[in-house]
Amino acid sequence: MAKHQLKGGKKTLTNSDLITVENLIKYFPVYSRGVLLKKQVGIVHAVDNISFNIKRKETFGLVGESGCGKTTTARVILNLIEPTSGEAFFEGENIFEKFQSSNKKEKLKLRREMQLIFQNPYGSLDPRMTVFDIISEPFVIHKHVPKSQWKEKVYELLELVGLEEYHAERYPHEFSGGQRQRICIARVLAVEPKFLIADEPVSSLDVSIRAQILNLLGELQERIGLTYLYISHDLSSVRQISHRVAVMYLGEIVELADTDELFKKPLQPYTKALIQAVPIPDPKAKTMKNVLSGEVPSPINPPSGCRFHPRCPIATEKCPKEKPKLINKGHAHYVACHYA
Amino acid sequence: MTENILNIEGLKTYFFTEAGIVKAVDDISFNLKKNESLGLVGESGSGKTVTALSVLRIVPKPGKIIDGKVEFNGDDLLEKTEKEMQKMRGSEIAIIFQDPSSSLNPVYNVETQLRDVILAHQTVPKAETRKKVIELLEVVGIPEAETRMREYPHQFSGGMKQRVAIARALACEPTLLFADEPTTNLDVTIQAQVLNLLNDLKKKFNMSLVMITHDMGIIAEMTTRIVVLYAGRVCEIAKTHDLFERPRHPYTEALLAAVPRLDMKKTLRIIPGNIPNLIEPPSGCRFHPRCKHAKNTCKEKIPVLEEIEPEHFVACHEWQNISLKGERKH
Secondary structure, three states: OOOOOEEOOEEOOOOOEEEEEEEEEEEEEEEOOOOOOOOEEEEEEEEEEEEEEEEOOOEEEEEOOOOOOHHHHHHHHOOOOOOOEEEEEEOOEEHHHHHHOOOHHHHHHHHHHEEEEOOOOOOOOOOOOOHHHHHHHHHHHHOOOOHHHHHHHHHHHHHHOOOOHHHHHOOHHHOOHHHHHHHHHHHHHOOOOOEEEEEOOOOOOOHHHHHHHHHHHHHHHHHHOOEEEEEEOOHHHHHHHOOEEEEEEOOEEEEEEEHHHHHHOOOOHHHHHHHHHOOOOOOOOOOOOOOOOOOOOOOOOOOOOOOOHHHOOOOOOHHHHOOOOOEEOOOOOEEOOOOO | OOOEEEEEEEEEEEEEEOOEEEEEEEEEEEEEEOOOEEEEEOOOOOOHHHHHHHHHOOOOOOEEEEEEEEEEOOEEHHHOOHHHHHHHEOOOEEEEOOOHHHHOOOOOOHHHHHHHHHHHHOOOOHHHHHHHHHHHHHHOOOOOHHHHOOOOHHHOOHHHHHHHHHHHHHOOOOOEEEEEOOOOOOOHHHHHHHHHHHHHHHHHOOOEEEEEEOOHHHHHHHOOEEEEEEOOEEEEEEEHHHHHHOOOOHHHHHHHHOOOOOOOOOOOOOOOOOOOOOOOOOOOOOOHHHOOOOOHHHHHOOOOOEEEEOOEEEOOOOOOOOOOOOOOOO
């Protein structure tokens, strides 16, 4: 990935990237039990030195199994938790530096640009607020819409996500899961963000409703030019919605490529296994041939060298000794494997 | 013709809640052949799980089986006494639940939980139960079974817990196994392991399997025949290949078109609207408010399940007048 020149926290824009993440690391210390004498007994390597960039109006997919660091990556980019080290840039501005500075106005401005949709629309809506209050709350905080226009704006947002005006007076419990997710999306759009992180936005929804939300996200991207970081463990939905995909394993990116390229010509053994493990809704398509044995090791003591080597069918002596670098194999197809 | 191990006829299970009567399962009929893998497909609230619970007669309150017949090897299970049912559960018919963390008892170690199942149905000396428990854990692929059986559920990972739950279900070698979303909580690579294991064990123990899921991929992979449920009723029953290639019910078609595929990019067609409320379900065909082919008769008359070609049943008034597209790789 392109090297950027740092100039006092600002980065010269060289390309069309909206988000750039460089050498991001997030470790969580693990403490022993005890109130007075807490001792650090280990480190969870949640996100370990990952770099990627997201272009404008692009959907960037981040896939991996549970515990691979997808959600931690999202939370660090939004500075909901502080990174251990590394940088992240939004339109060339250093996100972490901005949030560390005490200028509240600047922080709020950046918050408006980057928003998050959560997995569970049952837990992320306040049950005691009406839909109108929920969607207009961002106006209270950011003060970017005069009160006289709230109603109009809320109706506009409801229409945008496929809900009706009369829904505004209702409470979250009166809605189904899919409709609640639409409310969440409307609330997020209320601040007119440029960048949206969708963390498993359809996992808790029924199959027929999933398609509705996936299509809605696609439509919104076309209509208002949003950029997404789409996080999911569901490869089929990632394939459906993403332009480029990064595969994570135990805190590291092991492969990154254009969606079609990645799914048609996966190079990393883990990516291959992951793709083969997904059952295809077609009895003629035979999958699940080479099932990966074993489970994902603990991120507290990740395996040495290539972290996938204990489960890898083609691992050799070199793999536990040397960590493979993420290398461009042509057509911007990045792979971390000694034998890809 | 192979013999049917299970015959469900006109099963109705309602839940009597304060808000009203929830018709969770409303006149469902299908059968299961010996050694068959049958898929029960549907979205939440379609009645898949309640059907399984009704067969085992473990429907939680305020649910009640109102009507119907559940014949297991020719005997109607709904006529049996509770005591007789207790003998059947676990030994003849077993079930694996979605969430192994909540279906295993956290205060007993794995050996105790498996031993209890064995001792409930068989008189075996203690030394032999231990041997049997080790054997079972080995069958489901748990390494170092002898040490691990002394551990508690929380010491196992999600996939391993589900293996323990499978071992418990198989402890008395049942002839009929219900697997209710057995892999929904698992990661894909672990899901593939568990599904392969279920397939192997089904062959090994000569079981008939009812696979309950909303995942069309798992259904395609695991089953030979499918029952599609919608809002407590059967829409369509067909062989797996037939159903995917030539769905005859608009809901089946819509469901297939709404699911993304890993092996190709496709335009997702959405099913408009939401899953109906089962306290006041739509009149006539329950799918009619969301169906693009719906006519007036669909609102008024409940469609009956008819056999339109050998082993292909569909409950739709309009099936002759519409042509539907299946799932095919282009």
